[in-house]
Amino acid sequence: MHVQNQSLGRKSTAGLQGFTEQEIRMAKGVKHFLRNGKEYTGPTHKMKDGTLHTGAKHTSSSRKLYHKDDLPKTKK
Numbered sequence: 001m002h003v004q005n006q007s008l009g010r011k012s013t014a015g016l017q018g019f020t021e022q023e024i025r026m027a028k029g030v031k032h033f034l035r036n037g038k039e040y041t042g043p044t045h046k047m048k049d050g051t052l053h054t055g056a057k058h059t060s061s062s063r064k065l066y067h068k069d070d071l072p073k074t075k076k
Contacts (some may be wrong), residue, residue, distance in 0.1 A: 032065040035072065040065055 001026040032040050032052060044054040046064065 030067060033068055033071055035066065037071055044068055 034040050044052050052065045055062045
C-alpha cells in the first residue's frame with residue numbers, strides 16, 4: 001500500500017511501514033466515539049500506547065476513544 005499519510009504526524013510515500021496498527025486505525029478524519037457510543041468531536045491527545053483519549057492533555061477525566069467498529073458490542 002502506497003499512501004501519503006500526514007494525518008499521523010509523519011510524511012511517507014513508501015507506505016505505512018513503521019506505524020503501529022493502532023496509529024493507522026486512529027487516524028484523523030475518522031469519527032471517534034466514547035465507550036457509551038456517543039460521537040466525540042472535541043480535542044484529543046494520543047497516549048504512548050497509541051490510543052486516543054479525550055482532551056488536549058491527559059487528566060484524570062480523560063476517556064479512551066474508539067472507532068465505531070471497536071466499541072463494545074452492546075454499544076454499536
